[in-house]
Amino acid sequence: MHESSVLPVRPSACPGLLRIVPSRDGGICRIKLPCGQLDARAARAIAQAAKRHADGMLEATNRANLQIRGIHAGIENTLSRELLAAGLGPRELAADDVRNLLVSPALGLDMAFDARRLAHQLLDLLEDTPRFHSLSPKFGIQLDGGEALAMLEHPNDIWLSAISDAAAPLFAFGLAGCPPRNETDRPALAAVTAEQVPLLVETLLHLFLDLAGDGQTRMRHLRETLGDKTLLEHLQQRLPFALQLGPVVDNWRRPAPTAFAHLGIHPQRQPDRAMVGAGFVLGRLDSTLLLGLADLAERFSGGQLRLTPWQSLILPDVAQSDAAVVLAALANLGLMTEAAQPLSRIVACSGSSGCARGLADTKADALRLAERLRHAPPAGVHLCGCPRSCAAAHVAPYTLLAVADGRYDLFRRADGVAGFGQPLARNLSLDAAGDLLAAPGVPTDA
Numbered sequence: 196m197h198e199s200s201v202l203p204v205r206p207s208a209c210p211g212l213l214r215i216v217p218s219r220d221g222g223i224c225r226i227k228l229p230c231g232q233l234d235a236r237a238a239r240a241i242a243q244a245a246k247r248h249a250d251g252m253l254e255a256t257n258r259a260n261l262q263i264r265g266i267h268a269g270i271e272n273t274l275s276r277e278l279l280a281a282g283l284g285p286r287e288l289a290a291d292d293v294r295n296l297l298v299s300p301a302l303g304l305d306m307a308f309d310a311r312r313l314a315h316q317l318l319d320l321l322e323d324t325p326r327f328h329s330l331s332p333k334f335g336i337q338l339d340g341g342e343a344l345a346m347l348e349h350p351n352d353i354w355l356s357a358i359s360d361a362a363a364p365l366f367a368f369g370l371a372g373c374p375p376r377n378e379t380d381r382p383a384l385a386a387v388t389a390e391q392v393p394l395l396v397e398t399l400l401h402l403f404l405d406l407a408g409d410g411q412t413r414m415r416h417l418r419e420t421l422g423d424k425t426l427l428e429h430l431q432q433r434l435p436f437a438l439q440l441g442p443v444v445d446n447w448r449r450p451a452p453t454a455f456a457h458l459g460i461h462p463q464r465q466p467d468r469a470m471v472g473a474g475f476v477l478g479r480l481d482s483t484l485l486l487g488l489a490d491l492a493e494r495f496s497g498g499q500l501r502l503t504p505w506q507s508l509i510l511p512d513v514a515q516s517d518a519a520v521v522l523a524a525l526a527n528l529g530l531m532t533e534a535a536q537p538l539s540r541i542v543a544c545s546g547s548s549g550c551a552r553g554l555a556d557t558k559a560d561a562l563r564l565a566e567r568l569r570h571a572p573p574a575g576v577h578l579c580g581c582p583r584s585c586a587a588a589h590v591a592p593y594t595l596l597a598v599a600d601g602r603y604d605l606f607r608r609a610d611g612v613a614g615f616g617q618p619l620a621r622n623l624s625l626d627a628a629g630d631l632l633a634a635p636g637v638p639t640d641a
C-alpha cells in the first residue's frame with residue numbers, strides 16, 4: 196500500500212484501529228488486543244503514538260482493549276499506520292472490527308482448563324475467514340476456561356464455558372447471553388468437546404450470516420425471530436457430530452468467580468509465580484503511566500501485560516518473591532490495588548467532558564462520589580452520562596444515570612427488571628446520591 200493512500204475504513208460508530216471516531220475531546224482510536232495481551236514494546240509504541248498524535252490520554256475498555264483519546268484532527272491515517280507498523284493491527288485490515296474474543300485475563304495461569312490454544316484458534320478463525328469480516332463490530336464471543344478470575348456478566352453473541360477443569364473438558368455454549376450461574380438463569384443450549392469448539396463456532400457464525408435478515412446484526416435478533424429450538428435444529432443439521440443435550444447442560448451452572456480477583460496478588464498454576472493486578476482510576480491512564488507499566492513489565496513479568504474487562508491490568512508470571520514489590524510499584528504509579536478503595540467499585544463513562552451526549556461530567560462526579568463514599572464503599576456504582584451505557588456492558592449493582600449537569604436518577608439492579616433495574620430516586624444531586632449509597636443497608640460486597 197502506498198504511504199499516502201487512505202486506509203480502508205468500514206462505516207460504523209465504533210472506534211477501531213483504522214476508524215478514528217470523533218468525540219468532544221478529539222478522535223478515539225481503539226486498539227484491539229488479542230486476549231487482552233500486549234508486551235512492553237507494543238505498550239511503548241502506543242504510549243508514544245498517544246503523546247505524538249493526541250493529548251496522551253488513554254482508556255482501558257471493558258473488553259480488555261486500549262483506546263487513545265483526544266487525537267488531533269488530520270493525523271488519523273498517520274496514527275493508524277504507526278500502530279499497524281508496531282504490529283498492533285490484524286493480519287487482514289478488514290478483520291480489525293471482528294477480533295472480539297473475551298477471555299479471562301488469567302487464561303493459562305490458574306488451575307482451570309488451559310484455553311490458550313483454543314482462544315488463538317478462534318481468533319484465527321475470525322481473522323482468516325473473509326466472510327466473518329462483515330459481522331457487526333459489536334459482535335462478541337466469550338471463551339471461558341472456568342478461571343476463578345472471570346467476567347461473566349457481559350452478554351456475548353456466543354459464549355462457551357468449560358464444564359470442568361479436566362484436561363479435555365466439555366464446553367457448554369449459549370447464544371446472546373452469559374453462562375448461567377443461578378438456578379433461574381437460562382441454561383446452556385448444548386455442549387461439545389474442546390476439539391469440537393472451533394467447528395462449532397465457525398458453523399454458528401455461518402448460520403448467523405445465512406439466516407440474519409435486514410438489520411439483524413446481533414445474535415439476539417436471530418434468537419428473537421427463530422427461538423433457541425429452531426436455531427439448535429439448524430445448527431445440528433450442519434454439524435458432523437452430535438450436540439450433547441439433556442442433564443449435562445440443563446443442570447450445569449457456572450461456579451461463581453472470585454470477586455475482585457483482578458486486584459492484588461494471586462498464585463498461578465506455574466510454581467513460584469503470581470499474577471499481580473491493579474485498576475486504572477475510572478479506566479483512564481496517560482502515556483507516562485503506560486511507559487511506567489512497560490518498564491515494570493520488563494523488569495518483573497517478562498515484558499507481558501494483560502488488560503482486563505474491569506478496566507484494569509495484571510502482570511503475569513511475576514516471581515512470588517517479587518509480587519509484593521510489584522504491587523507496591525503499581526500503587527505508586529497511581530493504580531488501585533485493593534477492593535476496599537471506593538474507586539475500585541466505581542465506573543464512569545466519558546461524560547460531558549469527552550462526549551457530546553453526556554448530560555453530566557461523570558468522570559469528575561465519580562471522583563467526588565468516591566471521596567464521599569471512602570468510609571462505606573458500596574457494591575458497585577456506574578455513572579453514565581446517557582442511557583447508552585458505554586462504560587459498562589453489564590448492569591451494575593447501582594447506576595447513576597445523568598439527567599442534567601450534576602443530577603442523576605439512581606437505580607438498583609434487580610432480578611427480572613430490565614434496563615438499569617429498579618428506580619430508587621429521581622433527579623438527585625450528587626451529594627444526595629452519595630448519602631443514599633452510603634446509607635446502612637446498602638450492600639458492600641460485590
Ligand code: SF4
Binds near residue numbers: 546550584586
Ligand atoms: S454513555 Fe452516553 S454520555 Fe457516556 S460516553 Fe456513552 S454516549 Fe457518551
